[in-house]
Amino acid sequence: MSEPLESDPSLLVVVLDVNASSWAKSPLTVGNALQQMVIFINAYLALKSENGLAVLACNRRECRCLYPPSRASPAIERDIRVYEQFRVVDARVLAGVQAMLSGAEDIVGDPNKGIEECQTPMSQALSKALCHIHRVSESTSAKVWPRILVLSAADDSPREYIALMNTIFAAQRMGVLIDICKVFGRDSVFLQQAAEITGGNYLKVDTAGHESMLQTLMFTCLADHYTREILVSPTKEMIDFRATCFCHKRVVDIGYVCSVCLSIFCQVAPICSTCQTKFSFRIVRADSAQINGNLKGSPRSGAATVAMSTLSLA
Ligand SMILES: [Zn+2]
Numbered sequence: 001m002s003e004p005l006e007s008d009p010s011l012l013v014v015v016l017d018v019n020a021s022s023w024a025k026s027p028l029t030v031g032n033a034l035q036q037m038v039i040f041i042n043a044y045l046a047l048k049s050e051n052g053l054a055v056l057a058c059n060r061r062e063c064r065c066l067y068p069p070s071r072a073s074p075a076i077e078r079d080i081r082v083y084e085q086f087r088v089v090d091a092r093v094l095a096g097v098q099a100m101l102s103g104a105e106d107i108v109g110d111p112n113k114g115i116e117e118c119q120t121p122m123s124q125a126l127s128k129a130l131c132h133i134h135r136v137s138e139s140t141s142a143k144v145w146p147r148i149l150v151l152s153a154a155d156d157s158p159r160e161y162i163a164l165m166n167t168i169f170a171a172q173r174m175g176v177l178i179d180i181c182k183v184f185g186r187d188s189v190f191l192q193q194a195a196e197i198t199g200g201n202y203l204k205v206d207t208a209g210h211e212s213m214l215q216t217l218m219f220t221c222l223a224d225h226y227t228r229e230i231l232v233s234p235t236k237e238m239i240d241f242r243a244t245c246f247c248h249k250r251v252v253d254i255g256y257v258c259s260v261c262l263s264i265f266c267q268v269a270p271i272c273s274t275c276q277t278k279f280s281f282r283i284v285r286a287d288s289a290q291i292n293g294n295l296k297g298s299p300r301s302g303a304a305t306v307a308m309s310t311l312s313l314a
């Protein structure tokens with residue numbers, strides 16, 4: 001892949017998590033977060049006139065493209081006091097999020113809401129973002145450097161582990177950086193992995209402690225590919241690389257890996273539920289010294305190494 005030049009334009013896809021249930025618990029209101037995000041987007045557009053932009057918003061039920069608007073979208077009134085591109089983006093994003101939030105009010109009022117209310121299908125949004133990036137890259141002859149910025153307030157959804165990991169590896173293959181800005185709640189294991197694998201930044205903003213989301217975004221996520229090679233990115237803390245089992249969608253310390261399709265399971269099973277391969281129960285006596293050596297050599301894939309040596313193919 002060629003090296004980024006200072007003059008190369010960027011393509012930024014902003015993914016906004018507007019799940020009303022998770023924002024309801026956040027010390028930072030969704031309106032306030034959105035205002036800061038719009039300022040960040042304006043700053044990004046002002047950096048270079050060729051910079052491309054797309055904004056997606058997703059909640060528990062749907063994922064909408066707010067910008068660029070579809071042809072059927074109603075025109076926005078002109079205002080000579082505001083720079084035309086800023087005005088169009090701001091109006092589309094604010095109106096789009098407002099429409100999604102008002103449509104989700106009935107869900108928030110439901111007293112029987114469960115844990116999954118606070119989860120957002122992020123894989124859907126990231127897939128859409130990658131499709132948009134692919135389409136734009138194919139339609140232009142100039143080199144464009146793509147990246148995705150995710151504003152997340154929701155918890156991880158273990159059910160979408162497989163879909164999300166597939167999206168993350170697709171992004172890595174396409175050379176798309178994924179920056180994550182997590183404003184509330186526990187750290188997201190999946191999104192941490194997304195940032196680490198694609199070379200982006202994972203930022204946890206302490207909004208309860210009056211840390212400024214806008215300031216964090218400006219200092220870390222505004223820089224393009226060229227500038228990032230010069231800047232020192234924020235120190236990466238310990239990242240949890242544990243996998244989630246395909247059977248119960250639980251994070252596992254030690255798993256069993258199908259030697260054919262590499263699906264991960266938390267228990268030994270006679271048949272792989274993903275590829276239907278039958279295993280024999282002939283347990284290979286693993287040399288404990290070898291296992292220890294493997295664990296020391298590659299801590300990230302330690303669990304998988306143990307598992308592959310205990311299951312043998314029929
Ligand atoms: Zn399981």
Ligand SMILES: [Zn+2]
Binds near residue numbers: 260262
């Ligand atoms: Zn399998």
